[in-house]
Amino acid sequence: xxxxxxxxxxxxxxxxxxxxxxxxxxxxxxxxxxxxxxxxxxxxxxxxxxxxxxxxxxxxxxxxxxxxxxxxxxxxxxxxxxxxxxxxxxxxxxxxxxxxxxxxxxxxxxxxxxxxxxxxxxxxxxxxxxxxxxxxxxxxxxxxxxxxxxxxxxxxxxxxxxxxxxxxxxxxxxxxxxxxxxxxxxxxxxxxxxxxxxxxxxxxxxxxxxxxxxxxxxxxxxxxxxxxxxxxxxxxxxxxxxxxxxxxxxxxxxxxxxxxxxxxxxxxxxxxxxxxxxx
Numbered sequence: 001x002x003x004x005x006x007x008x009x010x011x012x013x014x015x016x017x018x019x020x021x022x023x024x025x026x027x028x029x030x031x032x033x034x035x036x037x038x039x040x041x042x043x044x045x046x047x048x049x050x051x052x053x054x055x056x057x058x059x060x061x062x063x064x065x066x067x068x069x070x071x072x073x074x075x076x077x078x079x080x081x082x083x084x085x086x087x088x089x090x091x092x093x094x095x096x097x098x099x100x101x102x103x104x105x106x107x108x109x110x111x112x113x114x115x116x117x118x119x120x121x122x123x124x125x126x127x128x129x130x131x132x133x134x135x136x137x138x139x140x141x142x143x144x145x146x147x148x149x150x151x152x153x154x155x156x157x158x159x160x161x162x163x164x165x166x167x168x169x170x171x172x173x174x175x176x177x178x179x180x181x182x183x184x185x186x187x188x189x190x191x192x193x194x195x196x197x198x199x200x201x202x203x204x205x206x207x208x209x210x211x212x213x214x215x216x217x218x219x220x221x222x223x224x225x226x227x228x229x230x231x232x233x234x235x236x237x238x239x240x241x242x243x244x245x246x247x248x249x250x251x252x253x254x255x256x257x258x259x260x261x262x263x264x265x266x267x268x269x270x271x272x273x274x275x276x277x278x279x
Contacts, residue, residue, distance in 0.1 A: 039192040039217060039238065041210040042119045046194035049115040056108060119195055122208050127173040134179065134186030134199035134221065135262045137228035139165050142259045143248055155251045156260040165234045167219060169211045170244040179205045182262055187223035190236050196222050211238040 035047055075084055131142040138159035145151035159165030169175055179188055179199040189196035197207050221232035239247070251257075 035194065036192045037213075038194060039211060039213040039215065040190075040194065041212055043192075043194040043212075045115045045118040049111055050194075052111055053108065056104065060104065120207060122176070122206070124174055124208065126176040126208060128170065129176045129178065130167075131178045131180070131259065132188055132199065133261055134181045134188060134225075134232070136183050136226055137161055137231050138163075139167075139188075139219075139232065139234050140260050140262060141165060141167050143251075144259075145248060148245075150245050151248045151252065153252050153257045154259045155248045156256050156258065157251060158260050158262070159234060161228060161231045167234055167236045168244055168247045169236065169238050170241045171211050171214050171238050173241065173244075174208055174210045176206060176208050179207075180261075184225050185223050186221045186225050186232065188219070189222040190217055190219045192217040192236075198223060214238050214240070 035050055038044065038047055128148075129144040131144060133140040133142070138161055140156060140158045143151075143155040146154050157165050157167075177188065177197075179197060181199040181201045183201060185201070186199040187196050188199055192213075193209055193211070195207065195209060197205050199205065215238055217236040217238070219234040219236045221229060223229075225232065
């Protein structure tokens with residue numbers, strides 16, 4: 001009996017040590033258990049929540065696996081090993097496997113709500129505002145810079161399926177994104193920012209984010225929105241404030257001024273290709 005318990009304890013220690021090793025190896029400056037290197041101020045809250053869920057999964061999974069392996073080994077048929085006493089029910093055990101999952105869910109729910117409140121916080125002053133329209137099947141970006149003396153206009157860039165739009169953001173400046181859709185639900189997602197939010201017809205959404213790292217990042221729609229959902233991609237360029245203003249003035253010089261809001265009737269005709277993408 002004591003030998004079996006000793007083996008069980010050693011197995012548990014090995015599982016715990018292996019889990020910690022895996023987690024420590026994945027929590028460095030690079031990818032963290034499937035997440036990209038963070039590039040926004042919202043990333044730490046979401047990254048810590050993601051890592052916490054993985055820790056909980058490793059602990060629960062490791063304990064469950066250890067118990068599954070322990071039972072057939074400890075009570076396997078052999079000489080001197082009697083069949084354990086059979087019971088119809090075990091009240092303490094039933095309470096345990098009812099209350100423990102509830103406790104786990106409650107703890108995860110608490111940390112989820114805390115992270116959600118942090119990433120959706122809009123109490124800080126906003127430096128720039130961008131109105132985003134998700135339409136079948138691309139994106140329109142309206143830079144609301146009419147009160148900015150260095151631009152003086154609302155500047156837009158309209159994407160199509162044949163022309164992937166570029167979104168320019170100034171580094172270390174708080175951006176407010178106002179999201180809307182004229183047709184179906186889309187989801188505005190920049191994976192490196194660790195954040196996404198739906199663009200819902202008739203229900204405007206908004207969020208604030210501060211890019212913290214210069215570079216070019218992928219953006220996409222994270223909501224299955226129709227035939228060409230996979231074509232709803234865009235490029236995000238996080239640049240200096242001077243480069244940001246220079247780009248907006250370049251767009252304005254090209255005549256891309258005024259706010260663009262594609263309508264349902266015209267959007268599909270303007271963006272739908274004549275042929276399937278694979279043809």
